[in-house]
Amino acid sequence: MxxxxxxxxxxxxxxxxxxxxxxxxxxxxxxxxxTAGTATAPASPGASTVVNFPQDADYVTEIATDSRPITLSLTVTGVKAVGYACDGASVENWMRGAAEAGRMVLKGNNSQLEGTLVGDALKGTLTLGERTYDFLAPPVQPPAGLYLAQTANGRDSWIVGPDGSVTGVRRAPDGSTSPAPDLAPNARKVDGDDDDF
Known part of the structure; x- marks a missing residue:
């Protein structure tokens, strides 16, 4: 072959x-x-994940002013929040509003607060009358938070700080304000969905 x-x-x-x-x-x-058109598009550079508030949370901070410092307490329950700012003498402001998708907007009598979760703290601005203050409020654990008691002498409100310090104001039935007495044994913790103030 x-x-x-x-x-x-x-x-x-x-x-x-x-x-x-x-x-x-x-x-x-x-x-x-x-395979054309089936590839996953890359995430946009500025995209961020929305961080929601815990179901129940409290934040407390102190804000320096030209006169007395203002203590600020914020409490969240579900998607509602209550804020209280006072100087422990005569100034006090109650605010309420929504707390959703990591953002809080509260309004009260001649006052407003806007805050955003940054990590686990709440960062924002507090407006009282003509003045606006920046704040950063860390989360606090009980017994820190906001307390309230209705008495014959008026309404007593207190903010308990994480170090156990107490700042409060009494509002008399005639609308006048003064330093609150010591935290009352019957004071109740304020929740974010409260409207008893």
């Missing part, structure tokens, strides 16, 4: 190799066409 010459062998190898190359190229093109 006669063997094929070397030229014939090389030609056969060239034809086979060319066929494989064409097949691989076409397969790759088909694969690219089939």
């Amino acid at each position: 006669k063997r094929a010459g070397p030229y014939l062998t090389l030609a056969a190898a060239a034809v086979l190799g060319g066929g494989l190359l064409v097949t691989n190229t076409l397969t790759g093109l088909n694969r690219d066409a089939n």
